[in-house]
Amino acid sequence: xxxxxxxxxxxxxxxxxxxxxxxxxxxxxxxxxxxxxxxxxxxxxxxxxxxxxxxxxxxxxxxxxxxxxxxxxxx
Amino acid sequence: xxxxxxxxxxxxxxxxxxxxxxxxxxxxxxxxxxxxxxxxxxxxxxxxxxxxxxxxxxxxxxxxxxxxxxxxxxxxxxxxxxxxxxxxxxxxxxxxxxxxxxxxxxxxxxxxxxxxxxxxxxxxxxxxxxxxxxxxxxxxxxxxxxxxxxxxxxxxxxxxx
Numbered sequence: 001x002x003x004x005x006x007x008x009x010x011x012x013x014x015x016x017x018x019x020x021x022x023x024x025x026x027x028x029x030x031x032x033x034x035x036x037x038x039x040x041x042x043x044x045x046x047x048x049x050x051x052x053x054x055x056x057x058x059x060x061x062x063x064x065x066x067x068x069x070x071x072x073x074x075x
Numbered sequence: 076x077x078x079x080x081x082x083x084x085x086x087x088x089x090x091x092x093x094x095x096x097x098x099x100x101x102x103x104x105x106x107x108x109x110x111x112x113x114x115x116x117x118x119x120x121x122x123x124x125x126x127x128x129x130x131x132x133x134x135x136x137x138x139x140x141x142x143x144x145x146x147x148x149x150x151x152x153x154x155x156x157x158x159x160x161x162x163x164x165x166x167x168x169x170x171x172x173x174x175x176x177x178x179x180x181x182x183x184x185x186x187x188x189x190x191x192x193x194x195x196x197x198x199x200x201x202x203x204x205x206x207x208x209x210x211x212x213x214x215x216x217x218x219x220x221x222x223x224x225x226x227x228x229x230x231x232x233x234x235x236x
Contacts, residue, residue, distance in 0.1 A: 026166075027085070027120070027139075029188040040126075068085050068166045069125035069135065 014051035016058075024057040026064035032071060035062060040072040079113065079143040081173045085166045086138040087129065090122065092161035093136025102161050103140060110152040112144035115178050121187030130163050139185060141170070141178035 016024065024031065035050075035058045036042055042062055045055045065071040092098050100117065107114050120137040129135065144152070149167055156165045170178065 025185075027185050027187070033188075064166060064168070066126070068087060068137075068164060069127055069129050072126040 014049060014054050016054040017051055021054070024054065024061045026061040026068070026070070028061070029065070029070060032058070032062055032065055036071065039074060040066075041074050077145040077147065079111075079145055081115070081170045081175075081178060082112075082142055082144055082149065083168045083170045083173075083178070084140045084142065085120070086140065086156075086162050087125075087164040088136040088138055089132060089161055089163055090134045090136055093119075093122065093138065098161070099136075099138055102159065103138070106152060106155055106159075107142060107144075109155055110144050110148040112142040112148065112152070115141040115143060115175055116182040118182050118185075120185065123187065132163060135163065137187070139182055141173070141182055143175075 026032070035048055042059060045052070048055065048058070050058060062071060066073050086099075086103065088099060092102070096119065099119070103114065103117055106112075117138065117140045120139040122134065122136045125133060125135050146169075153165065153167060156162050173181070
């Protein structure tokens, strides 16, 4: 039981932490599109599974991408 | 002489100007000259449909640039761009951690993501996608049989009033 729980926790780790991503780039649309709904709204931390640090970075990156018209503003 | 720092700029060019590479180089070169910047790398990133209309344009050419410039000149640079007719928008980000080599590497490896080809919906139209189809009405003889069975059950369960 204990082992099972441990395994589960490891899987739960934030995807950027798992890949050891240092900085989320606004140009990386493949990643950013997974961070937003089909409408272009940012997923909650609970939904995206990101840690605090990477969720902040994702937020920043999505907002930059929106400004330069790579992603839509919520509509 | 002030200190120069590394900046990343994503220029959004008007498609007519953006597809003429000489013109892009000339425009960016002029901007750099005016803001005392040194261009590290300039690259056409992509031409794509914009997520929303910017100044009435639906398409645009993205040009990625890395340059070293004094901080106080960035405001002037952005103002110049606002007055420029070829560039419709710009995003300037300071990249203090990037060395010249790193900037070049990032610029060269950064590719625009192209979405996979559109899903083939076959006979279904795009609007119909994912919509559940109503099952075909059952054959009449069957329906009668089901109804008869259902009625019995209903009568059993109904409270007598």
